[in-house]
Amino acid sequence: MDLSPTESLRYFLPELVLVAGILALFVGDLFVRRKELLGEWVALLGLAASLLATSRLAGAPDAWLFNRMVVNDQFAVFFKVVFALAAIVTVWMSLGSREIEHVNQGEYYGLLLSSTLGMYVMASASNLLMAYLSLEFVSLTSYVLTGTLRHNRRSGEASLKYLIYGGVASGTMVYGLSWIFGLTGSMDYAAINHALFQGHPNTLALFIASVLVLTGFGFKITAVPFHMWAPDVYTGAPIPVTAFLSVASKAAGFALLMRFFYPALSRLGASGTWEFLAGVDWPQLVLVLSMVTMTLGNFAALQQTNLKRLLAYSSIAHAGYILMGFVVLSDDGLRAMLFYLVTYYLMNMGAFLAVMIVANSTGREDIEGLRGLAWRGGAVPAVAMAVFLFSLAGIPPLAGFIGKFYLFAAVIQQKFYLLALVGVLNSVLSLYYYARIVRTMFLDFPAGGEGTVAVDMSNGILLWLLTGCTIVLGVYWAPVIDLANRSVRFIMG
Amino acid sequence: MEHILTLMTFIPLVGAAVILCLPRDAHGLIKWTAAAATVPPLLMAIWLLVNFSPSEAGFQFQQKLPWIPSFNINYFVGVDGLSITMVLLTALLCFLCIFASWGIDKGVKGYFALFLLLDTGMMGVFVALDFFLFFVFWEVMLLPMYFLIGIWGGPRREYAAIKFFLYTLVGSALMLLSILALYFTSDPHTFDMTKLIAQSGEFTRAFQMIVWLAFFIGFAIKIPAFPFHTWLPDAHVEAPTAISVILAGVLLKMGTYGILRVNFAILPVATAALAFYFLAALGAWNIVYGALCAMAQKDLKKLVAYSSISHMGYVMLGMATFTSQGINGAVLQMFNHGTVTAMLFLLVGVIYDRAHHRDIDGFGGLASVMPVYTGVTAVAFMAALGLPGLSAFISEVLVLLGAWQRYPALTAVGATAVILTAGYMLWTMQRIWLGKLNEKYASIPEINGRELFTLLPLAAIVLVLGVFPQAILNLMQSSLDQLNRLVLPHL
Numbered sequence: 004m005d006l007s008p009t010e011s012l013r014y015f016l017p018e019l020v021l022v023a024g025i026l027a028l029f030v031g032d033l034f035v036r037r038k039e040l041l042g043e044w045v046a047l048l049g050l051a052a053s054l055l056a057t058s059r060l061a062g063a064p065d066a067w068l069f070n071r072m073v074v075n076d077q078f079a080v081f082f083k084v085v086f087a088l089a090a091i092v093t094v095w096m097s098l099g100s101r102e103i104e105h106v107n108q109g110e111y112y113g114l115l116l117s118s119t120l121g122m123y124v125m126a127s128a129s130n131l132l133m134a135y136l137s138l139e140f141v142s143l144t145s146y147v148l149t150g151t152l153r154h155n156r157r158s159g160e161a162s163l164k165y166l167i168y169g170g171v172a173s174g175t176m177v178y179g180l181s182w183i184f185g186l187t188g189s190m191d192y193a194a195i196n197h198a199l200f201q202g203h204p205n206t207l208a209l210f211i212a213s214v215l216v217l218t219g220f221g222f223k224i225t226a227v228p229f230h231m232w233a234p235d236v237y238t239g240a241p242i243p244v245t246a247f248l249s250v251a252s253k254a255a256g257f258a259l260l261m262r263f264f265y266p267a268l269s270r271l272g273a274s275g276t277w278e279f280l281a282g283v284d285w286p287q288l289v290l291v292l293s294m295v296t297m298t299l300g301n302f303a304a305l306q307q308t309n310l311k312r313l314l315a316y317s318s319i320a321h322a323g324y325i326l327m328g329f330v331v332l333s334d335d336g337l338r339a340m341l342f343y344l345v346t347y348y349l350m351n352m353g354a355f356l357a358v359m360i361v362a363n364s365t366g367r368e369d370i371e372g373l374r375g376l377a378w379r380g381g382a383v384p385a386v387a388m389a390v391f392l393f394s395l396a397g398i399p400p401l402a403g404f405i406g407k408f409y410l411f412a413a414v415i416q417q418k419f420y421l422l423a424l425v426g427v428l429n430s431v432l433s434l435y436y437y438a439r440i441v442r443t444m445f446l447d448f449p450a451g452g453e454g455t456v457a458v459d460m461s462n463g464i465l466l467w468l469l470t471g472c473t474i475v476l477g478v479y480w481a482p483v484i485d486l487a488n489r490s491v492r493f494i495m496g
Numbered sequence: 497m498e499h500i501l502t503l504m505t506f507i508p509l510v511g512a513a514v515i516l517c518l519p520r521d522a523h524g525l526i527k528w529t530a531a532a533a534t535v536p537p538l539l540m541a542i543w544l545l546v547n548f549s550p551s552e553a554g555f556q557f558q559q560k561l562p563w564i565p566s567f568n569i570n571y572f573v574g575v576d577g578l579s580i581t582m583v584l585l586t587a588l589l590c591f592l593c594i595f596a597s598w599g600i601d602k603g604v605k606g607y608f609a610l611f612l613l614l615d616t617g618m619m620g621v622f623v624a625l626d627f628f629l630f631f632v633f634w635e636v637m638l639l640p641m642y643f644l645i646g647i648w649g650g651p652r653r654e655y656a657a658i659k660f661f662l663y664t665l666v667g668s669a670l671m672l673l674s675i676l677a678l679y680f681t682s683d684p685h686t687f688d689m690t691k692l693i694a695q696s697g698e699f700t701r702a703f704q705m706i707v708w709l710a711f712f713i714g715f716a717i718k719i720p721a722f723p724f725h726t727w728l729p730d731a732h733v734e735a736p737t738a739i740s741v742i743l744a745g746v747l748l749k750m751g752t753y754g755i756l757r758v759n760f761a762i763l764p765v766a767t768a769a770l771a772f773y774f775l776a777a778l779g780a781w782n783i784v785y786g787a788l789c790a791m792a793q794k795d796l797k798k799l800v801a802y803s804s805i806s807h808m809g810y811v812m813l814g815m816a817t818f819t820s821q822g823i824n825g826a827v828l829q830m831f832n833h834g835t836v837t838a839m840l841f842l843l844v845g846v847i848y849d850r851a852h853h854r855d856i857d858g859f860g861g862l863a864s865v866m867p868v869y870t871g872v873t874a875v876a877f878m879a880a881l882g883l884p885g886l887s888a889f890i891s892e893v894l895v896l897l898g899a900w901q902r903y904p905a906l907t908a909v910g911a912t913a914v915i916l917t918a919g920y921m922l923w924t925m926q927r928i929w930l931g932k933l934n935e936k937y938a939s940i941p942e943i944n945g946r947e948l949f950t951l952l953p954l955a956a957i958v959l960v961l962g963v964f965p966q967a968i969l970n971l972m973q974s975s976l977d978q979l980n981r982l983v984l985p986h987l
Contacts, residue, residue, distance in 0.1 A: 393639065398635055398639065398665075399631065399636060400632050400635075404632075404635070408672070411672065411673065411676055412567075412676050412680075415673065415676040415680055416676075416680050420673075423673055423676075424673065427669035427670070427672060428666075428669065430665075430669060431665045431666050431669050434661065434662065434665055435658070435662060438642070438658055438661060442646065442654055445643060445646065445647055446646040446647055446653065446654050446657070447654075479564075481564050481565070481566065484566060484567075
């Protein structure tokens with residue numbers, strides 16, 4: 004149904020709640036003197052309320068909001084839940100982070116919530132203009148968040164690099180969007196779809212436009228060759244922000260990508276498979292992109308000595324895995340992507356949290372700083388880190404394996420055997436560098452003088468929570484896969 | 497008693513959880529808890545043995561529960577004549593290895609918790625009848641093994657551990673793809689092995705060939721078959737004694753078990769076509785290659801490791817014959833190798849604990865100071881070289897008898913290798929236990945009660961099966977003949 008702006012407000016409640024939280028943070032920052040009262044608690048409250056409001060939209064009828072600028076469908080609801088949860092964990096991590104202690108609380112949390120708001124819109128944008136604006140909004144807030152550590156030169160450098168790459172990528176993308184508009188005469192996804200399949204667009208022009216648009220999306224999801232910013236930004240940003248960018252920002256990029264290439268550019272065929280416009284062979288292109296992304300990410304990760312940089316390359320590789328579900332053009336593939344994003348959220352957030360706990364105590368972010376961690380009082384973070392890393396490598400019975408399992412299942416089902424083979428070989432390769440960290444923590448013994456690692460209560464609880472979820476989801480995941488299944492439903496037409 | 501297999505599999509896991517809750521320094525308590533957790537599975541295995549009905553070829557003691565209905569994944573366990581012997585072997589060796597690990601003094605809590613997790617993984621592999629479950633157990637085993645070798649192993653433990661991990665993971669990655677391929681080719685889609693066996697006729701020849709090879713690589717790495725064997729000497733040598741025992745006694749069997757369970761039963765057409773090259777010829781080559789390598793070793797543990805490669809070659813050769821003698825001999829050889837090699841590794845551990853080296857040429861004349869130890873060693877060595885009257889003789893003869901009917905030339909090769917085996921075994925015996933006493937070890941203490949306790953049950957089995965192999969053969973015959981009947985029409 005097509006709702007008028009006032010009717011739409013009801014479906015826009017999650018965003019409105021977030022806006023209220025953001026305003027409270029920014030305005031409160033000006034007037035409240037005792038800053039420790041502000042910040043994380045307001046942010047947590049806002050996010051929790053927004054999560055609640057989102058969950059109430061689960062099962063609500065699909066609707067076009069605000070004159071077809073954004074939509075409310077199960078796909079959007081799913082992603083909003085993921086973003087809200089990611090932001091909550093990020094705030095929780097920031098609570099126990101040494102780096103964040105000295106930044107301006109109101110500003111930092113306000114930006115974090117703003118970024119989350121942008122992601123909400125990214126997942127629900129159904130208009131080229133809205134898609135571009137939300138992407139830009141998320142990018143801008145991310146640039147500032149990356150540069151939060153004002154006195155840290157690496158943080159500032161990372162922010163600037165991010166800005167320059169982001170500017171070029173979004174410029175290219177908006178140029179591509181203008182081609183699409185020129186070809187179809189519309190910015191509305193449904194109208195674009197109609198124009199493409201009813202009219203006879205120039206396929207070459209459309210293909211070029213798709214490639215240009217992919218640049219912008221590829222930048223957000225860190226697909227090769229638009230990934231170059233990620234290692235520097237992930238290394239320079241404070242750890243909670245890195246975790247947030249690597250999970251939420253990437254998931255938002257995927258949401259935008261899926262909605263643009265599936266309901267807007269393709270047509271749902273029989274038995275849950277999708278057809279793309281003849282002659283505009285973007286799946287082949289993404290297929291190559293996927294294989295190159297995972298391979299390059301994994302090979303580059305082999306060489307890293309800094310944990311954040313290693314996890315950055317690992318997250319690039321994971322973008323490649325997730326893209327596998329994207330190229331097979333089936334609902335099963337999309338479902339696998341959604342499921343994978345959930346597992347990826349758990350294990351990647353967890354890995355960064357473990358890194359943060361060690362960095363809090365020792366100030367070190369390199370692999371060598373973990374030497375003998377299990378034997379010098381850090382057994383809990385070491386075991387948790389091992390769980391997250393093995394889960395990232397895709398070893399059962401951990402969540403990451405189930406995620407990969409569904410991806411490979413979708414790939415094999417559509418008979419992309421080469422892609423599947425490249426994917427599993429990459430998983431094996433990735434184990435080598437994940438196991439290198441595990442080896443340093445467990446198999447190497449402390450040389451003495453590394454100092455002990457203490458885990459404070461708030462970090463400890465979060466760590467157990469994420470570890471527990473990673474294991475439980477590896478053994479019993481039926482509710483989550485069912486949710487993902489229900490969420491692969493776009494509003495169309 | 498439909499829960500019995502589940503209980504056998506998960507009681508060790510419960511034990512591991514209990515151990516994690518115990519205080520770190522309560523070493524005695526941790527060790528006894530670990531021992532207590534391995535007793536029920538052993539008793540249940542014996543109960544299974546008594547109540548198993550050997551004349552039935554199908555799966556018994558089945559239990560099936562829905563797990564993830566939307567993908568048709570079930571928790572499905574059961575045993576037939578093939579797996580029951582392996583379940584028994586696993587339960588027995590795990591129990592004994594707890595006592596062989598009694599000397600561990602570093603990270604005791606972690607060691608025993610991981611050991612019990614490993615126990616669950618191994619037991620699970622042998623009882624799982626759902627491919628998804630099978631794969632999960634197959635991989636669950638890897639993590640504890642990695643840590644057990646990597647933390648408690650010898651000087652090159654880190655290298656050995658990651659090598660073992662990566663090799664196995666390459667194999668299991670291919671296996672995962674094959675499992676998915678089978679799932680999507682079957683109609684209706686299923687991971688249920690029994691249903692896949694029933695559908696095996698519907699898979700095309702080309703499909704079977706590709707999937708067969710992918711599975712084969714996964715299993716061949718585990719056996720290990722040449723040229724995928726290079727992880728084995730490293731892992732065995734670096735692993736602590738009890739873990740070497742588990743590696744050789746149980747883990748290697750998973751390779752041949754997998755081939756029989758999956759390749760034979762689900763892909764019979766490809767098995768018939770490829771068995772000669774990949775099982776018979778490669779098996780014969782394994783026998784000779786392993787024996788020659790063993791002969792060249794200076795390290796006693798490495799020698800035993802290479803002898804494993806050689807002995808597993810008989811299993812491959814035997815199963816490729818598709819005769820009743822051959823395949824029964826092969827599985828009996830799996831069981832016998834499990835007990836004999838376990839003894840050998842335990843014996844190596846005994847001497848290593850005392851002398852802190854395993855250099856074959858560094859000893860001499862130990863028989864005069866350690867008579868009991870030498871006696872037990874003699875039983876194990878004679879069994880390993882195939883002396884009539886001891887268990888391994890029966891299985892090797894059965895394999896060769898079966899092989900003669902189909903591959904006379906390969907049989908000749910395999911039979912000749914017996915001489916090589918006798919050569920390196922006796923030569924080692926002579927250098928370590930006989931001859932002039934090395935004065936350095938004049939006061940070396942005799943084998944103690946705990947060590948004897950781990951060895952004597954195995955020695956008893958070796959002796960009993962040497963004269964009464966029917967005890968095991970009876971259990972498996974109908975299941976294995978059934979497997980043969982699946983493949984034979986396609987030869």
